[in-house]
Amino acid sequence: MTGFGTLAQVAxxxxxxxxxxxxxxxxxxxxxxxxxxxxxxxxIFQPDTEEAMIGSIGGGNDVIIETAIRLANANDQPGxxxxxxxxTISFTDREEAALAIEEGEVDAVLIxxxxxxxxxxxxxxxxxxxxxxxxxxxxxxxxxxxxxxxxETATDIIELLTTDRLxxxxxxxxDPRDESQWIIAYAGxxxxxxxxxxxxxxxxxxxTEEKTNRVVxxxxxxxxxxxxxxxxxxGIGLLALSQLMGTLIVAFFALRMVETVDLPPIQISTVLNxxxxxxxxxxxxxxxxxxxxxxxxxxxxxxxxxxxxxLAAVIGFFVSISALNSPESxxxxxxxxxxxxxxxVVPVRTALDAIPLWQHGLAVVICIASIVGLTYVGGRIYxxxxxxxxxxVGYREAWRSAGE
Amino acid sequence: MxxxxxxxxxxxxxxxxxxxxxxxPDSGSLTWDGEPIEPDDLLRFGYMPEQRGLYPKMRAADQLxxxxxxxxxxxxxxxxxARRWLERFGLGERMDDPVESLSHGxxxxxxxxxxxVHGPELLVLDEPFSGxxxxxxxxxxxxxxxxxxxxxxxxxxxxQLDLVEDLCEDVAIINEGVVVVRGQVSRLKDAAPIRHxxxxxxxxxxxxxxxxxxxxTTRSDGSRLTAIISAETDIRGFIGRAQQxxxxxHFAYTTPSLSDLFREAVR
Numbered sequence: 124m125t126g127f128g129t130l131a132q133v134a135x136x137x138x139x140x141x142x143x144x145x146x147x148x149x150x151x152x153x154x155x156x157x158x159x160x161x162x163x164x165x166x167i168f169q170p171d172t173e174e175a176m177i178g179s180i181g182g183g184n185d186v187i188i189e190t191a192i193r194l195a196n197a198n199d200q201p202g203x204x205x206x207x208x209x210x211t212i213s214f215t216d217r218e219e220a221a222l223a224i225e226e227g228e229v230d231a232v233l234i235x236x237x238x239x240x241x242x243x244x245x246x247x248x249x250x251x252x253x254x255x256x257x258x259x260x261x262x263x264x265x266x267x268x269x270x271x272x273x274x275e276t277a278t279d280i281i282e283l284l285t286t287d288r289l290x291x292x293x294x295x296x297x298d299p300r301d302e303s304q305w306i307i308a309y310a311g312x313x314x315x316x317x318x319x320x321x322x323x324x325x326x327x328x329x330x331t332e333e334k335t336n337r338v339v340x341x342x343x344x345x346x347x348x349x350x351x352x353x354x355x356x357x358g359i360g361l362l363a364l365s366q367l368m369g370t371l372i373v374a375f376f377a378l379r380m381v382e383t384v385d386l387p388p389i390q391i392s393t394v395l396n397x398x399x400x401x402x403x404x405x406x407x408x409x410x411x412x413x414x415x416x417x418x419x420x421x422x423x424x425x426x427x428x429x430x431x432x433x434l435a436a437v438i439g440f441f442v443s444i445s446a447l448n449s450p451e452s453x454x455x456x457x458x459x460x461x462x463x464x465x466x467x468v469v470p471v472r473t474a475l476d477a478i479p480l481w482q483h484g485l486a487v488v489i490c491i492a493s494i495v496g497l498t499y500v501g502g503r504i505y506x507x508x509x510x511x512x513x514x515x516v517g518y519r520e521a522w523r524s525a526g527e
Numbered sequence: 528m529x530x531x532x533x534x535x536x537x538x539x540x541x542x543x544x545x546x547x548x549x550x551x552p553d554s555g556s557l558t559w560d561g562e563p564i565e566p567d568d569l570l571r572f573g574y575m576p577e578q579r580g581l582y583p584k585m586r587a588a589d590q591l592x593x594x595x596x597x598x599x600x601x602x603x604x605x606x607x608x609a610r611r612w613l614e615r616f617g618l619g620e621r622m623d624d625p626v627e628s629l630s631h632g633x634x635x636x637x638x639x640x641x642x643x644v645h646g647p648e649l650l651v652l653d654e655p656f657s658g659x660x661x662x663x664x665x666x667x668x669x670x671x672x673x674x675x676x677x678x679x680x681x682x683x684x685x686x687q688l689d690l691v692e693d694l695c696e697d698v699a700i701i702n703e704g705v706v707v708v709r710g711q712v713s714r715l716k717d718a719a720p721i722r723h724x725x726x727x728x729x730x731x732x733x734x735x736x737x738x739x740x741x742x743x744t745t746r747s748d749g750s751r752l753t754a755i756i757s758a759e760t761d762i763r764g765f766i767g768r769a770q771q772x773x774x775x776x777h778f779a780y781t782t783p784s785l786s787d788l789f790r791e792a793v794r
Contacts, residue, residue, distance in 0.1 A: 132593070132596050132597055133597075139589075140582070140584070140585055140589075144584070333582075336580060336581065336582065336583055337576070337579065337580030338580040338581055338582055339580065340544075340549065340578065341574065341576060341580045341581070341594065341638075342580075342597070343547070343548075343549055344547040344569060344574035344576075345547075345569050345570055345572075345594075345597055345598050346597050347566065510544075510549055510550070512578075
C-alpha cells in the first residue's frame with residue numbers, strides 16, 4: 124500500500140468512527156434543529172397584523188388614525204392581511220381615559236388631535252411603538268394641511284414618505300452596495316469562524332486522545348506521523364464539510380419555507396468562494412491544532428495549548444467585523460495577506476465586492492504556501508511530540524526530537 | 528523464540544521501540560536478515576507495546592481490521608484474520624463490543640491480536656504476560672509457540688523467568704543497555720559453573736556434603752537440603768552413599784535455573 128493509501132485508511136477510520144458516534148449524530152441533529160428552529164419559529168409567533176386600541180377624546184383624532192393605518196400599510200402586498208389595524212374607543216374626559224390606560228383597555232389616547240396620553244411614555248409592549256406611528260401620522264396630516272392648497276393630496280404625501288426619493292450612486296461608479304451583500308458577508312463570516320474553531324478543536328482533541336490512550340505507539344510502529352496527521356485532517360475535514368453543507372441546505376430550505384426574509388440572491392460563486400476559504404482556513408488551523416495536540420497527553424491540557432490558535436481566530440474575527448464596515452481600509456488589506464486572518468477577512472471583502480482580484484489571488488497563494496510550510500513544521504512538531512508522554516512538551520523540544 | 532530479559536531500566540523497551548523507529552538509537556544499527564531495516568519492513572513486523580494502546584470506543588473487530596489494513600492487508604483479509612484471531616482467544620462473542628467494555632485480560636488479548644493480525648514475520652512483544660491470570664498466560668503461550676513453530680520470529684520481554692524458560696529456546700539478557708548473556712537456554716545452563724543439588728534424607732546430610740567437596744552454599748529447610756555446588760564436582764556414587772546414610776526421599780541434581788543465570792548475569 125502506498126503512503127497515501129495508508130493516509131486514506133486513517134481518514135476512513137475517522138469518518139466511520141466519528142460519523143457513527145452518538146456525539147456526532149446528536150450534535151449534527153441538534154445543529155440542524157436549532158438552525159431550522161431559529162428560522163421557522165419566530166414568524167409563527169409573530170402575528171400578521173399588529174392590532175392597537177386607541178382611545179379618542181374630542182375631534183381631529185380620526186384623520187390621524189386613518190393616516191397612521193395608511194402609512195403603515197402602504198407597502199403591503201395585495202391579498203395579504205394588513206400590517207396594522209387600529210380600533211378606536213371614545214372617552215368623554217381625561218380621567219376616564221387614564222383609567223382605561225391603566226386597566227390596559229387601550230394602548231394610548233389621542234386628545235383633540237394635539238396630545239397623546241400614554242402610561243409611561245416608552246415603547247409599547249410588543250416592539251414597534253404605536254406612539255411613533257401616530258407621531259408620524261400627525262406630521263403627515265399637518266404637512267398635508269399646509270400644502271393642500273398647492274394641489275397635493277394626502278395620498279400623494281403618503282407615497283412620498285414611503286418610497287425612496289433619492290437615487291444612490293457611488294464615487295467609483297460601481298453599483299451601490301446593498302444590504303443583502305452585507306448580510307451574506309456577515310453570515311458567511313459567522314459560519315467560517317464557528318466552523319473553523321469547532322472542527323479545529325476536533326482535530327486537537329482527536330490527536331490528544333490518541334496520545335492519552337497510547338494507541339499512537341501502536342500506530343507509529345507501522346504508520347508514519349504525516350500519514351496519521353494527514354489522514355486525520357482529511358477525515359475530519361470531510362465530516363466537517365458535510366455537516367456544514369447539511370446545515371446550509373437546511374437553512375436555505377427553511378428560509379424558503381417561511382418566506383419572511385427576502386432571501387438575498389445568493390450566487391453559486393459566493394458559495395464556492397465561501398467553501399474555498401473554509402477549506403483553506405480549516406487546513407491552516409487544522410495543522411496548527413494537530414501539531415499542538417501532539418504536545419499534551421491529557422485532554423485538560425489541550426484547551427490551554429489551543430489558546431494561541433483560538434486567539435488568532437478571535438483576532439481574525441474582529442478584524443473582519445471592522446472590514447464589514449470599511450472593507451478597503453489598510454487594516455483589511457494587510458490582514459487579507461496574513462495567513463491566519465485571511466480566511467476570515469477575504470470572504471467578507473469578496474462578498475462586499477471590495478477586494479481587487481490581485482489581492483484575492485495573492486491571499487490564496489499566501490495561504491496555500493503557508494499550508495505547505497506549516498504542514499512541514501507542524502508535522503515535525505507532531506511527530507516529535509507524539510511519543511513524549513507525561514507533562515506538556517515544548518514546541519522547540521518537539522521540533523528538535525523529531526530532527527533527522 | 529527469544530526471551531529478552533533484563534532488570535528494570537536495562538533498556539528492553541528502548542531496544543524494542545528502536546526497532547519500530549519510535550526512538551532513534553544513539554549508536555548501533557538495526558538489521559533484519561542481514562539488511563538494514565527500512566520503514567517498509569515495519570509492515571511485516573508486529574509490535575505489542577508495554578503501555579497498552581487501543582481506541583477505547585472502537586469495536587474490537589473493527590479496530591483489529593483497521594490495524595490489519597494499516598499493514599497493507601485488503602479489507603476482506605484483515606477482517607477475516609481479525610475475527611479468526613478473536614475466536615482463537617475465546618472472544619468470539621465479544622468481537623463487536625467496544626474495547627473499553629472488555630476486562631483487562633481481554634483487552635490484553637486484543638492488544639496481542641493487534642500485533643498478530645497481519646501475520647508478521649517478526650513479533651516483538653513488550654511484557655505480553657504482565658497482569659494475566661494463569662489461564663490467559665496459557666492461551667497466550669500456546670499462541671506464541673504455534674507462531675514460532677510456523678517459522679515466525681518471536682521476541683518478548685518478561686520478568687516471569689519460569690515462563691521464559693518454559694517457552695524460549697534462546698534468551699538475551701541485557702544490563703545497562705548492553706547484552707551480557709546471549710544464547711540457547713540449554714547451552715547456557717550447561718556452561719554454567721554451578722549445579723543445584725537437592726537432598727532429603729534421614730540422618731545428617733551435612734556430613735555427606737562435606738565429603739563431596741566444591742560446595743558453595745547450602746540452605747536447609749527441615750530435613751530438605753539445597754546446595755549449590757561446583758559443576759566440576761563429581762557426584763557419581765553420591766546417591767549410593769546418601770542411601771546408606773538413611774532413607775532417601777528426594778534427590779535432584781540440576782543445572783541452574785534461568786533465574787540463577789539472570790542474577791549472575793546482572794550482578
